[in-house]
Amino acid sequence: MIEAAIRVFHKKGYRSASIQDVAAEVGMLKGSLYHYIDSKEDLLARIFEDSAGRFETMLQEAAGLDAPPVDRLRSFARECSLWYLQNIERVGIYVKEWQHLSGKRLKEVVRIRTDYERSLAGLIGDVKEAGEAAPDLDVDHATYFIFGALNGLPDWYRRRGPDPAERIADGYAGMIVATVIGARY
Amino acid sequence: MIEAAIRVFHKKGYRSASIQDVAAEVGMLKGSLYHYIDSKEDLLARIFEDSAGRFETMLQEAAGLDAPPVDRLRSFARECSLWYLQNIERVGIYVKEWQHLSGKRLKEVVRIRTDYERSLAGLIGDVKEAGEAAPDLDVDHATYFIFGALNGLPDWYRRRGPDPAERIADGYAGMIVATVIGARY
Numbered sequence: 001m002i003e004a005a006i007r008v009f010h011k012k013g014y015r016s017a018s019i020q021d022v023a024a025e026v027g028m029l030k031g032s033l034y035h036y037i038d039s040k041e042d043l044l045a046r047i048f049e050d051s052a053g054r055f056e057t058m059l060q061e062a063a064g065l066d067a068p069p070v071d072r073l074r075s076f077a078r079e080c081s082l083w084y085l086q087n088i089e090r091v092g093i094y095v096k097e098w099q100h101l102s103g104k105r106l107k108e109v110v111r112i113r114t115d116y117e118r119s120l121a122g123l124i125g126d127v128k129e130a131g132e133a134a135p136d137l138d139v140d141h142a143t144y145f146i147f148g149a150l151n152g153l154p155d156w157y158r159r160r161g162p163d164p165a166e167r168i169a170d171g172y173a174g175m176i177v178a179t180v181i182g183a184r185y
Numbered sequence: 186m187i188e189a190a191i192r193v194f195h196k197k198g199y200r201s202a203s204i205q206d207v208a209a210e211v212g213m214l215k216g217s218l219y220h221y222i223d224s225k226e227d228l229l230a231r232i233f234e235d236s237a238g239r240f241e242t243m244l245q246e247a248a249g250l251d252a253p254p255v256d257r258l259r260s261f262a263r264e265c266s267l268w269y270l271q272n273i274e275r276v277g278i279y280v281k282e283w284q285h286l287s288g289k290r291l292k293e294v295v296r297i298r299t300d301y302e303r304s305l306a307g308l309i310g311d312v313k314e315a316g317e318a319a320p321d322l323d324v325d326h327a328t329y330f331i332f333g334a335l336n337g338l339p340d341w342y343r344r345r346g347p348d349p350a351e352r353i354a355d356g357y358a359g360m361i362v363a364t365v366i367g368a369r370y
Binding site for chain 2: 138142147152153156163168171175
């Protein structure tokens with residue numbers, strides 16, 4: 001159901017899509033769908049929750065690696081870029097549609113986002129503490145810079161494009177690490 | 186009028202804002218405002234056109250500098266970051282609302298965007314040709330990465346925040362240059 005909702009919201013946009021469209025995509029009657037969800041907004045929130053868990057696990061794995069800070073950052077950068085590319089429709093919906101949530105659901109998405117930022121800032125802070133970051137690097141600005149770059153992926157990446165996700169993820173990881181540890185000269 | 190529209194769209198969001206709101210902000214009657222513009226979409230398009238000219242000049246100035254490629258890139262990166270920060274409401278409206286345009290106006294915004302991307306890709310390509318880019322750097326991916334990072338600025342930057350725009354722009358310029366020429370090790 002979540003996958004069907006992602007396909008529909010990706011294709012039609014959240015605002016134009018209806019519960020009826022999602023029901024048709026799952027092959028269910030609209031009434032039966034309401035057995036599982038309360039509203040369209042509920043469906044949007046479920047997509048984010050479902051993604052958040054997987055993304056969180058990935059961040060924790062990178063943070064928990066028994067490796068020097070720069071390697072932990074590189075590992076996170078690569079895994080994160082690859083996850084974004086492999087889940088590009090989800091990420092696109094997140095980037096474009098999160099502000100359609102309201103109340104508790106909005107608060108929850110903002111809380112999760114703040115958690116991600118804190119996790120990445122932690123990885124970058126470790127690089128800085130090890131004396132390996134660019135001189136004068138601002139950890140918060142670097143965090144925003146990197147998430148901005150990642151959130152731009154749905155603007156241009158198409159699964160059928162000529163570049164395999166693995167190659168793009170390697171490139172993005174290299175650029176993210178360079179952002180943090182500074183230029184060669 | 187453009188400045189008033191920016192303030193209104195920034196505060197209320199394009200979709201919720203009305204021509205009446207903009208008229209009130211300028212201190213005009215709604216009917217008089219229609220003397221200058223056709224519709225709310227027209228007003229949105231004018232904001233983008235107005236910004237595009239200034240941004241374009243800045244790009245050309247950086248490209249025309251009599252300096253080595255890396256310095257041209259650094260100059261562009263700093264000026265561009267500073268311009269984004271000093272025009273953060275415009276940039277925020279651009280990033281969030283451009284898809285509300287339609288027809289010719291949408292085509293025009295997409296064309297301008299493609300021009301920007303080509304200009305930045307040109308600067309990055311010059312660094313690469315001079316043999317000073319990171320090994321294996323993909324010029325297109327670096328271009329998208331950098332515009333993504335810049336377009337993320339309205340998500341967090343507030344004019345009244347504690348960090349002066351100049352300091353943030355210096356930091357962003359350093360990160361952008363590092364993205365292109367590669368990490369120190």
